[in-house]
Amino acid sequence: MARRRDPSASVKIIDVAAAAGVAPMTVSRVLNSPGHVSAATAARVREAIERLGYVPNLIAGGLSSRRSRMIAAIVPTIANAMFSDPVQAFTDVMNQAGYHVLLGLSGYGGGDAERDLIRAVLARRPDALLLTGATHPPGVARLLRDAGVPVVEIWDAAASPTDMLVGFDHAEVGAAVADFFLDRGHTSFAVVGADDTRGGARRQGFFDTIARRGGKLVAECILPAPNTIADGRVALRTILPKLGPRTALLAGSDLVAFGIITEARMQGIAVPERLAVCGFGDFELCRQSEPPITSVGVDGTAMGRLAAESLLARLSGRPAPSRVLVPFHILPRATT
Amino acid sequence: MARRRDPSASVKIIDVAAAAGVAPMTVSRVLNSPGHVSAATAARVREAIERLGYVPNLIAGGLSSRRSRMIAAIVPTIANAMFSDPVQAFTDVMNQAGYHVLLGLSGYGGGDAERDLIRAVLARRPDALLLTGATHPPGVARLLRDAGVPVVEIWDAAASPTDMLVGFDHAEVGAAVADFFLDRGHTSFAVVGADDTRGGARRQGFFDTIARRGGKLVAECILPAPNTIADGRVALRTILPKLGPRTALLAGSDLVAFGIITEARMQGIAVPERLAVCGFGDFELCRQSEPPITSVGVDGTAMGRLAAESLLARLSGRPAPSRVLVPFHILPRATT
């Protein structure tokens, strides 16, 4: 390959080596395994690095070492605390550990988008991958197997994770909320939520428990993901005619729950007397709004941190848990 | 370098070339400049790629081409719609264009964290950089100059951007809100917000206009960034004793505004009669809550998209605007 651009444009390891009077390999050692270099030499090298403003080229380093020190994180969106909290925590921990995070947004469109994105990021040879959920489109399994990188899946404790997993069982959440309502004497139920896999699993768990214990589902409103406050308001108006004298509602997220509560106040529907509402996610919004909204708390920050720690353990050869279940809690507040 | 690991572990361009009966360079062309390869050859190559499950190695490609097709985006946090919206839009546009986004979270700690992060991501040789704000710690200017990559700064229309800029003037926002209040006959003012640069600029613009037009600041509550709904509630209780019969308040964000409104209702303070409140950000929360909250709308999604488009123009050699001002709008609702 002939030279393009100015070959002397940027300072490289060989320049630092020359300036410090050592071999390039010694500069590399100062940066990557400081313990193996004498203090005096290291000092000279560091001085040269500082003086020349040398910034190592991790592309070259990655090619040579076959380690990119980069992790790809793929989530549907970050426009939602559900995923932005875990990504924030994951990135913080990874940055601390010297890794960078490549952000992939797969959207809610399903199928091909996620596979293409995974394929594209694998081209960067990440040292590991964080994925959302445990069900992926066809082709992903082979991609991941061929790539041979550690994978952690969050937000879903499916039966057969690809590799490692940090999450919880969404059907159990639905069942727990149903039990919570049933134990308080509710017999009439409703759901509002999005058409995504995990929301569907929560509703299914809710339905199953209700059916088993003799409750009745009187209203259901499913809207395309991701759901917003406005969706919650619309949903309440939609199901209004079907509401009996006392109904218990499971919302797909706290945004939806907040929209429902807000609209209920507008419509003069007594909460929780006529309509009891439980959200999902325990966002600050439902803790701090009036009335405070009952919700299911899942610690997204902890999930992101645990996912990062699991991967870091694996990457450094330490034993890594293949399945971490994070707890969820029903947080009873004024809307139930 | 002697071989490490299994050299035949992953399929590379040479394997595809052999399988398709062409030279490696032809495979590279099929992937990177499809127009220059005959249809028949391209088909054979694509078949081989598919059959072998070849995933190109962008690390090697990047080292050779000196283009990483990666952009680093550095924001304080994504746990806040203020920054997660632009990052979401920026990432979407960049992914469309075949670039990946490396996410850097600099926090609100200031100074060194941001510089170290920029230094670290530059080691990956990104083709461009997105930064938040136009004021950076010492040392950043040299890093960026030496790196020689295009930079776009968002969220702040400072006098002297590093390179390109997509934002608006925060002092103008403060001044506009002050004018808005003054025009409605307010004479007594308050502010609640965070101790960050841009929030400070908004307050300064607010103060200057109030002073110039003869208003009076009666209360001020500054809390460490990032501010939450809970901060708004605390702030209202703090400034309560200083509130006169009619006060107009500028909040640092919609979360803060929502907290203030919620707490005001608890405390029996009439909104907007005794306390008028204007938020910042036009989050869905303040549009859909009751009462709907007056806010200053800035289109974070547009900012992210425009930032991406500016960089893409520059990267492809097209003329790129060095300064894009995005409009802001005061959206009067029920709290003023």
Added chain:
DNA sequence: TTGTATGCGTTATCAA
């Protein structure tokens, strides 16, 4: 339209 030769900047592996 296709192929050949070469180097991108670093690090693993030896040897000293």
Added chain:
DNA sequence: TTGATAACGCATACAA
């Protein structure tokens, strides 16, 4: 503790 050497897997430049 330090150095010399040879890859890492691909794309540029040129030739055919």
